[in-house]
Amino acid sequence: xxxxxxxxxTCFHNxxxxxxxxxxxxxxxxxxxxxxxxxxxxYGERRxxxxxxxxxxxxxxxxxxxxxxxxxxxHDFSVIASDADFRQSVDAVAxxxxxxxxxxxxxxxxSCDSSTYRRLLSPVPPPQLKTPGSPExxxxxxxxxxxxxxxxxxxxMHPKRCTKQHCRAGLADLCSVYGTEDFSQVAIxxxxxxxxxxLDAVRGLHNLGVCVSLGHSVASLEIGEAAVAAGARxxxxxxxxxxxxxxxxxxxPGLLVSEAARQPVYYGLIAxxxxxxxxxxxxxxxxxFPGLILVSDACPARGLPDGRHSFGGVDVDVAxxxxxxxxxxxxxxxxxxxxxCVQRMHLSGVCPPERTLEAASLHPADMxxxxxxxxxxxxxxxxxxxxxxxxxxLRTFVRGLSVVE
Numbered sequence: 001x002x003x004x005x006x007x008x009x010t011c012f013h014n015x016x017x018x019x020x021x022x023x024x025x026x027x028x029x030x031x032x033x034x035x036x037x038x039x040x041x042x043y044g045e046r047r048x049x050x051x052x053x054x055x056x057x058x059x060x061x062x063x064x065x066x067x068x069x070x071x072x073x074x075h076d077f078s079v080i081a082s083d084a085d086f087r088q089s090v091d092a093v094a095x096x097x098x099x100x101x102x103x104x105x106x107x108x109x110x111s112c113d114s115s116t117y118r119r120l121l122s123p124v125p126p127p128q129l130k131t132p133g134s135p136e137x138x139x140x141x142x143x144x145x146x147x148x149x150x151x152x153x154x155x156x157m158h159p160k161r162c163t164k165q166h167c168r169a170g171l172a173d174l175c176s177v178y179g180t181e182d183f184s185q186v187a188i189x190x191x192x193x194x195x196x197x198x199l200d201a202v203r204g205l206h207n208l209g210v211c212v213s214l215g216h217s218v219a220s221l222e223i224g225e226a227a228v229a230a231g232a233r234x235x236x237x238x239x240x241x242x243x244x245x246x247x248x249x250x251x252x253p254g255l256l257v258s259e260a261a262r263q264p265v266y267y268g269l270i271a272x273x274x275x276x277x278x279x280x281x282x283x284x285x286x287x288x289f290p291g292l293i294l295v296s297d298a299c300p301a302r303g304l305p306d307g308r309h310s311f312g313g314v315d316v317d318v319a320x321x322x323x324x325x326x327x328x329x330x331x332x333x334x335x336x337x338x339x340x341c342v343q344r345m346h347l348s349g350v351c352p353p354e355r356t357l358e359a360a361s362l363h364p365a366d367m368x369x370x371x372x373x374x375x376x377x378x379x380x381x382x383x384x385x386x387x388x389x390x391x392x393x394l395r396t397f398v399r400g401l402s403v404v405e
Contacts, residue, residue: 007031008050009041010400012384015055018062018357019376028060030382033399037378053402055386058394059353062361062374063103063383066338067188067293068144068237068268070108071300072096076311078109080116083127090129094137096303098403101339101393103383104139104373106187111147111158118179121186129185133383135398141368142187146236148177149191149198150216154241157314157325157332158216168197171204183208187368190236192217193227206231211368213268214252216241221254228261233367235267237297238284240275240331256288264288266367268295269359271341271348272334274322278348285351292359293367294341299323299333339385339393346391353391 012028019026029036029049041047071077073096075089090107097105107129109116120127120143133139147155148164155163167173174189175181189205190213191198202212214227215236220243224232235242235252243251255265269284270276271294285292296302300311301323308317308326315326323332336344338360345356365374372380382400387393396403 009036009047010051010053011049012053012055012060014057015060015386016058017060017376018354021354021358023059023354028376028382028384030400033382033401034372035376035378035380035382040378059357059387059389059391060376061357061385061387062365062376062380063385063396063398064101064338064342064360065141065364065370065374066097066102066105066296066298066360067141067364067368068108068146068295068297069093069097069102069105070110070298070333071311072298072302074300074304074309076300077107078112078116079312080112080119083119083123086120087129090140091137094131094133094140097337098133098136098138098396098398100337101342101385101396102138102337103385103396103398104133104141106141106144108144108146111150111155111162113162114177114179117145117177121182122179124182126180126182126185133398135401135403141370142185144188144190145178145186146190147216149174149195149201151192151194151218153218154192154216154243156216156241156330157316159312159314164195166196167191167201170197170200173197174201174205183210186210188213188234190215192219193232194219194223199226199230202227202230202232214242214255217252218243219252221250221252221258224252224255225258225260228255228258228265233266234293235265237275237295238267238269239280240270256284256291264290266291266293266363268293268297270295270297270334271345271350272296272336273344273348275331275334278350281345281348281350285355289351289355289359291363292355293363294338294345294356294360296336296338296341297334298337299335301333302335302337343391343393356391
């Protein structure tokens with residue numbers, strides 16, 4: 001990439017930019033890595049761009065934000081020998097993701113033994129795991145701790161021996177297992193709200209500013225509604241590893257249409273069309289678009305060749321673009337990137353392209369309270385993706401600078 005001079009104004013032109021929920025033929029001005037109010041700069045400062053990027057008539061949208069990435073390229077975020085080992089794995093994946101349209105993400109740990117969490121979180125002060133991002137590597141927004149307080153009946157590829165079936169002391173039990181009372185490096189915690197003490201834990205995490213997501217759960221709709229009232233904001237990979245929607249007991253999927261939830265509940269959706277059928281994608285979108293967040297749920301095997309691989313003592317078989325637990329039909333995470341999910345969602349005809357793009361950028365940013373990401377508006381970070389009319393990724397820009405393929 002070529003660094004911009006300080007104060008230099010760059011104009012992205014000949015594009016359909018996603019602004020205010022619409023794709024409009026409007027230029028985007030950038031200075032010092034952030035989007036400008038072009039009219040204020042032109043008339044107020046009497047300044048014009050000195051550099052131009054011709055977008056070729058393509059779509060310019062906010063960079064993708066993936067809040068559930070378990071690893072990739074053979075790197076497993078849940079197998080940690082040391083803090084340095086974890087950082088090296090995250091950096092390798094971050095460097096790959098930014099070339100694939102993801103400008104920010106949450107490294108996700110599935111259920112681990114307590115010593116694994118403690119290696120990362122116990123030092124005082126905790127190590128700085130969050131990173132701002134650059135044209136060389138996607139930003140790290142904080143950890144997503146997916147477990148271990150989840151249902152043993154819905155643990156999927158999580159090691160059952162590592163799961164915890166209660167947190168009767170509420171947040172104190174989570175602090176004990178994670179080895180810290182400082183959650184400053186944690187963005188999301190996924191837990192099962194039906195576990196004893198879970199609602200108290202939700203309240204405690206919410207008060208600390210952590211996004212609580214409900215998942216790997218057999219909870220009824222009523223328990224889910226109680227968790228939302230306590231501060232939960234999200235569902236982890238809707239439909240997967242949770243009680244099914246049934247006309248007598250809707251379980252957690254019923255939160256999408258619950259009148260007890262005072263505001264839309266965000267929900268992650270793996271739109272690879274393998275985890276989630278296009279009809280289910282359409283059902284979710286029509287039920288509650290404002291909460292839709294596309295996630296990859298990318299597993300450590302993403303990017304590896306077909307064959308058997310082992311991660312954390314768990315064998316998986318990769319074949320035909322799918323990753324399954326060895327010898328079983330159980331999916332063990334996805335083999336796709338968020339850019340793949342965006343394109344598959346679009347080509348499935350589930351919803352308009354504007355809505356698909358917002359589900360991969362604006363919605364995750366809003367869920368995490370990030371007002372300068374996920375949107376193209378004055379003051380926002382100039383993190384962009386350039387896509388063709390089929391939402392196929394063409395280029396990525398971070399702080400207004402092109403990422404080198």
